[in-house]
Amino acid sequence: MVKICCIGAGYVGGPTMAMIALKCPDIQVVVVDISKPRIAAWNSDELPIYEPGLDEVVKACRDKNLFFSTEVEKHVAEADIVFVSVNTPTKTRGLGAGKAADLTYWESAARMIADVSKSDKIVVEKSTVPVKTAEAIEKILTHNNNGIHFQILSNPEFLAEGTAIEDLAKPDRVLIGGRETPEGQKAVAALKAVYAHWVPEDRILTTNLWSAELSKLAANAFLAQRISSINAMSALCESTGANVSEVAYAVGKDSRIGPKFLNASVGFGGSCFQKDILNLVYICECNGLPDVAHYWKQVVQINDYQKTRFVKRVVSSMFNTVSGKKIAILGFAFKKDTGDTRETPAIDVCHGLLGDKALLSIYDPQVTEDQIKRDLAMNKFDWDHPQHLQPQSPTAFKQVSVVWDAYEATKDAHGVCIITEWEEFKKLDYQRIYDNMQKPAFIFDGRNVLNVQALRTIGFIVYSIGKPL
Ligand code: NAD
Ligand code: UGA
Numbered sequence: 526m527v528k529i530c531c532i533g534a535g536y537v538g539g540p541t542m543a544m545i546a547l548k549c550p551d552i553q554v555v556v557v558d559i560s561k562p563r564i565a566a567w568n569s570d571e572l573p574i575y576e577p578g579l580d581e582v583v584k585a586c587r588d589k590n591l592f593f594s595t596e597v598e599k600h601v602a603e604a605d606i607v608f609v610s611v612n613t614p615t616k617t618r619g620l621g622a623g624k625a626a627d628l629t630y631w632e633s634a635a636r637m638i639a640d641v642s643k644s645d646k647i648v649v650e651k652s653t654v655p656v657k658t659a660e661a662i663e664k665i666l667t668h669n670n671n672g673i674h675f676q677i678l679s680n681p682e683f684l685a686e687g688t689a690i691e692d693l694a695k696p697d698r699v700l701i702g703g704r705e706t707p708e709g710q711k712a713v714a715a716l717k718a719v720y721a722h723w724v725p726e727d728r729i730l731t732t733n734l735w736s737a738e739l740s741k742l743a744a745n746a747f748l749a750q751r752i753s754s755i756n757a758m759s760a761l762c763e764s765t766g767a768n769v770s771e772v773a774y775a776v777g778k779d780s781r782i783g784p785k786f787l788n789a790s791v792g793f794g795g796s797c798f799q800k801d802i803l804n805l806v807y808i809c810e811c812n813g814l815p816d817v818a819h820y821w822k823q824v825v826q827i828n829d830y831q832k833t834r835f836v837k838r839v840v841s842s843m844f845n846t847v848s849g850k851k852i853a854i855l856g857f858a859f860k861k862d863t864g865d866t867r868e869t870p871a872i873d874v875c876h877g878l879l880g881d882k883a884l885l886s887i888y889d890p891q892v893t894e895d896q897i898k899r900d901l902a903m904n905k906f907d908w909d910h911p912q913h914l915q916p917q918s919p920t921a922f923k924q925v926s927v928v929w930d931a932y933e934a935t936k937d938a939h940g941v942c943i944i945t946e947w948e949e950f951k952k953l954d955y956q957r958i959y960d961n962m963q964k965p966a967f968i969f970d971g972r973n974v975l976n977v978q979a980l981r982t983i984g985f986i987v988y989s990i991g992k993p994l
Pocket of ligand 1: 532533534535536537538557558559560563597610611612613630631633634651652653654682683684685686796797
């Protein structure tokens with residue numbers, strides 16, 4: 526039986542390994558992590574991440590051919606294939622701070638693999654890493670010089686949160702990069718055989734190592750660029766009377782452009798787009814390509830601009846001050862169908878409004894009060910560096926309450942901001958909400974999910990992204 530061990534039981538390691546276990550009953554999969562609470566949660570009825578369909582997949586194979594463990598070294602030592610799916614955050618200190626990827630977790634995983642291995646192994650980069658990382662990892666893996674052979678492969682993950690199970694079951698493509706040597710190609714074939722259990726052969730792409738590493742950064746940069754492009758257009762729509770949804774539809778009808786990923790929004794969030802683009806920018810700078818770096822940096826700058834623009838719109842519409850006014854924040858997760866708040870635009874919007882002394886009442890169906898308060902207390906990028914977390918400032922929280930119901934959040938509010946596109950926000954009783962709000966009652970739809978005409982008929986003053994006022 527082939528044995529797979531995955532280091533890192535996070536949003537990627539957990540679901541990807543569960544899918545491999547489900548589709549490959551002949552393979553034993555162990556997911557290991559240094560975080561005891563995370564592993565305990567994977568072994569319980571309350572999984573550590575909310576992802577539609579994940580419970581069923583995990584329950585179908587847990588304790589059969591899928592295991593979660595904190596015995597990191599033991600399972601790494603026993604494995605034939607070791608996936609490394611640890612976090613690769615943005616550096617907050619030192620050279621490249623604010624841009625470069627922090628590979629501390631990756632490096633320590635690689636050192637541990639080298640130290641505990643007693644047999645040859647294929648080591649798979651599942652985390653998103655800077656191009657050329659495999660070269661550094663190879664050096665670390667072979668530092669012991671103990672006759673054990675490692676083949677390193679790049680197998681970046683393209684799943685999106687909220688649709689992870691669908692994406693893993695039917696991926697657009699699986700990408701495997703390896704060395705162009707006979708040993709490298711043998712390792713590529715071994716990993717390909719794992720995915721071939723359920724992924725059609727023509728969807729399994731094989732490339733050299735550097736193409737695979739760079740394709741992951743490129744794919745995220747292209748996706749984020751589409752959002753920044755439509756968000757930039759949304760600003761122009763607001764100034765000209767054009768409607769961004771109509772523009773996006775008309776543009777997306779061109780088969781060369783396509784309709785997906787053209788929803789204007791308050792800004793993209795999530796743990797990866799910003800981090801990966803900043804990393805790409807840094808790599809371009811290090812390779813003496815400042816113009817290319819500048820080009821990609823604009824994608825992040827437009828995203829910041831969009832979040833700031835949203836806050837300015839709220840404040841300016843509400844007579845240039847939100848001081849002492851109650852504002853309901855509906856949605857805190859970075860997108861619907863996840864409880865993940867990493868780099869969510871909600872954090873910047875809340876900070877902007879708190880800076881103007883608003884009183885915030887926040888509701889998200891999947892995010893806890895603790896998580897929201899932690900997020901609002903953190904410095905940028907610190908969420909992935911627990912050692913840098915500052916103690917929370919109690920004064921900041923006097924202005925924030927977290928509630929478990931949208932009607933409670935909006936009661937007596939002067940304004941409502943929709944920050945996450947949860948389905949339930951489309952179905953709320955807006956007449957009831959209007960009746961219980963201060964007047965004039967404002968709604969700022971940061972996701973363009975509400976029926977503007979119906980809301981205006983009720984009496985709301987409505988602002989949507991990129992739509993005529
Ligand atoms: P995560 O923070 O959810 O999980 C990483 C896990 O690794 C944590 O549980 C941490 O405790 C563990 N870990 C760190 N160092 C370890 C070590 N030395 N030994 C054992 N465990 C260790 O991160 P994630 O969202 O799963 O992302 C992982 C990687 O995948 C990142 O590089 C990310 O860019 C990439 N990625 C993420 C997504 C996504 O949707 N989240 C999608 C594609 C790619
Ligand atoms: C994204 C990519 O879609 C995945 O392919 C990739 O694997 C992953 O990053 C990663 O590397 O981590 P994810 O961040 O989970 O996945 O979610 P997306 O659906 O891409 O959404 C990202 C952000 O963009 C969200 O805040 C979303 O609301 C926003 N968005 C998305 C828009 O504002 N408009 C759109 O049209 C689409």
